[in-house]
Amino acid sequence: MKLVFLGTPEMAVAPLVALVDAGHDIVRVVTRVDKKRGRGGALSPSPVKAAAVELGLPVSHDPDDVLDAVADGAELGVVVAYGRIIKPHLLDAVPMVNLHYSLLPRWRGAAPVERAILSGDDETGVGVMRLEEGLDTGGLYAEERVPIGGDTTADELRATLSDVGCRLLVDVLAQPLASWIDDAIPQTGETTYASKLDKAEFELDWKRPAVENHRLIRVGGAWTTFREKRLKILAADLVDGTVVPTMVQPEGKGPMAFDAWRNGAQPLPDELFGDR
Structure with a gap:
């Protein structure tokens, strides 16, 4: 499948690599602009950009370049911790899925892993969901639960969720797009929001x-x-x-x-x- 990938932090690198390893054609990677680091102000790329460059993939910092990716044949957008709201005109241009690290609708938002631990949840999970205009409101294509131990750190949990998420994402995208893209299951249950930690x-x-x-x-x-x-x-x-x-x-x-x-x-x- 031809894909456009949108992501930024380290946790989004493994899914990008998994999609490449699975044989998908990533026609464009969209990520945040390089940031200044240290006293010298040298520019530092996002982890996703660094990985994309190493993989030889074209990289953009402008989300509107999704439209160029569609013109180049992208059939689907894959979003993993991109960090910006995807505007409606882009969602209209190509269907998009989001790999989200919680059991939706619990912990919609920016910090689902951290909030699950801070709240004492004994489990969380990973979902592949349809991306909509609302914040993590789309229906689910696949979901898997992951336990949270009493000593589990956020880093350990992220690693586990990343492994599970990569497998789920690759499994979903292994099927012909038309066979599943319109069959997302609506979220049910009480909604909670995982605001970014201050x-x-x-x-x-x-x-x-x-x-x-x-x-x-x-x-x-x-x-x-x-x-x-x-x-x-x-x-x-x-x-x-x-x-x-x-x-x-x-x-x-x-x-x-x-x-x-x-x-x-x-x-x-x-x-x-x-x-x-």
Whole structure:
């Protein structure tokens, strides 16, 4: 099948590669513009652009170039974490499917993996859905459930969901387009929205239940303060209702084992993790 692929982050790379490996003809890859990184301001491509260049695929930063892809024979658009709303005139030009990492309609929106962990969900999933004007409102072509363990990190969950999603996507697209494109099953159930995490949400509050802080650490990026400096909590165990850090990163330093950091910092009993 001739496809136009729209995606941006690392999680969208594996589906792109899977489609190429399955023999599909990617006539155009659309992704975000290069971003400036570091003090020198050098431009850095999105993970999808970097992968597409390596695969020898044509890349565009303008979503309207979907129309050029259609002119070149694209029969279907595949969207994976593109990060921008697809405008109606593009949806009118070519049918599109979206690989979404949740059990829709639970966790529509930008951060379904993170919100599932933070809410204590014991399962999530992957769906191949019809893309519509509404936010993740389209019907489903395929869906598979994935359990979330009590210690599963967001990175681990993303890897599992990516593997499952690639398989689902390739299986759906292996069938003739006309045999399934009009047969999406409408979503049912209560709708919840996975808004993008705000920077303030990553600060640990030691007055909250330990299980909530542990979930935040599992999402990644959690931090606290120690002697007026930021201390990232990279990994932790939940033991008898208490968060026990295992890996940390002090401000201005690299990751290290928590015990090694504690031996050097020598915190007093009442100055680490609130007053617990």
